[in-house]
Amino acid sequence: MKIRNRLNPSNPCFSFEFFPPKTPEGTTNLLKTLEELAPLEPGFVSVTYGAGGSTRDKTLDLVARIKRETGIEAMAHLTCVGHTREELRELLGRLADAKVENVLALRGDPPQGQTTYEPVEGGFRYASELVRFIREEDFNFCLGGACYPEGHVETASRDEDLRRLKEKVDAGLDFVITQLFFDNAFYFDFVERARRIGINVPIVPGIMPITNFEQVQRFTRLCGATVPMRLGLQMERVKDQPEAVVQLGVAHATVQCMELLSRGVPGIHFYTLNKSPATRMIVSALRARS
Numbered sequence: 669m670k671i672r673n674r675l676n677p678s679n680p681c682f683s684f685e686f687f688p689p690k691t692p693e694g695t696t697n698l699l700k701t702l703e704e705l706a707p708l709e710p711g712f713v714s715v716t717y718g719a720g721g722s723t724r725d726k727t728l729d730l731v732a733r734i735k736r737e738t739g740i741e742a743m744a745h746l747t748c749v750g751h752t753r754e755e756l757r758e759l760l761g762r763l764a765d766a767k768v769e770n771v772l773a774l775r776g777d778p779p780q781g782q783t784t785y786e787p788v789e790g791g792f793r794y795a796s797e798l799v800r801f802i803r804e805e806d807f808n809f810c811l812g813g814a815c816y817p818e819g820h821v822e823t824a825s826r827d828e829d830l831r832r833l834k835e836k837v838d839a840g841l842d843f844v845i846t847q848l849f850f851d852n853a854f855y856f857d858f859v860e861r862a863r864r865i866g867i868n869v870p871i872v873p874g875i876m877p878i879t880n881f882e883q884v885q886r887f888t889r890l891c892g893a894t895v896p897m898r899l900g901l902q903m904e905r906v907k908d909q910p911e912a913v914v915q916l917g918v919a920h921a922t923v924q925c926m927e928l929l930s931r932g933v934p935g936i937h938f939y940t941l942n943k944s945p946a947t948r949m950i951v952s953a954l955r956a957r958s
């Protein structure tokens with residue numbers, strides 16, 4: 669099933685993102701997490717693509733396995749990092765052979781030890797080049813891409829970033845998923861500006877329930893997302909009480925999602941970090957509401 673057919677403001681879908689575990693126990697835990705989340709009827713799940721090394725093959729294997737063994741629609745993330753176009757063609761061919769229908773086409777971050785992104789010889793500099801390549805090669809994937817309500821960390825300005833996003837969408841994206849954000853105002857403003865310049869594909873908000881404040885501070889430093897002052901202060905107050913942090917994180921994300929749904933989003937994508945309880949609590953509350 670192509671994800672674009674599931675993104676519908678009158679029946680929004682919930683989706684869950686995972687990363688490929690490094691160990692067999694990790695994979696067993698992940699499949700258990702999936703089992704726990706299955707009753708929430710996710711529209712799809714997605715599996716991230718590592719910066720390099722052995723987990724990259726695991727993305728392909730895991731997506732194929734989830735599709736085969738759980739019946740849940742699964743999307744593979746794919747990045748340009750370290751790959752030539754021939755390698756990317758081969759990887760895309762393997763995904764198509766495994767009957768994977770959905771791909772999140774990304775550039776990827778600079779590899780560890782590098783401050784700026786440099787393509788390998790014969791590789792791609794921007795995600796839009798990968799998207800164009802996939803379309804020109806006639807792969808029949810439904811294609812998603814990444815977008816940044818607060819602007820990508822490398823961009824000179826949000827408007828410039830949005831213009832680059834328009835080029836990427838025009839190259840052949842069916843939908844985009846946002847970087848995580850904790851303040852919905854960024855999302856609503858972003859969607860309005862995107863529509864104004866003719867970006868008409870579904871823009872799925874990406875939500876990460878905070879379950880560990882230090883980890884979130886690390887992420888937000890890397891991706892540039894703003895933690896609203898009030899939430900930051902509340903987190904500071906309970907940071908030494910792990911359960912209270914989770915409760916606050918779940919409460920905040922639930923309120924965020926309720927507002928997003930009431931204003932007609934086509935779906936909500938949850939960054940689960942391979943843990944189900946927080947996402948389960950939030951989605952259960954959202955389902956109870958409808």
Ligand code: FAD
Binds near residue numbers: 716747772821
């Ligand atoms: P691009 O769209 O290529 O943009 C990168 C930068 O280049 C932006 O600043 C943009 O404004 C600029 N730009 C684009 N085109 C041009 C141009 N023609 N000229 C000049 N500048 C240009 N990373 C992983 O490694 N694995 C994952 O699985 C993964 N999953 C993700 C899922 C989501 C939903 C999101 C939001 C991000 C994910 N990332 C992942 C992170 C992502 O790879 C990084 O944010 C990366 O730095 C940018 O990737 P991109 O596809 O957005 O790049």
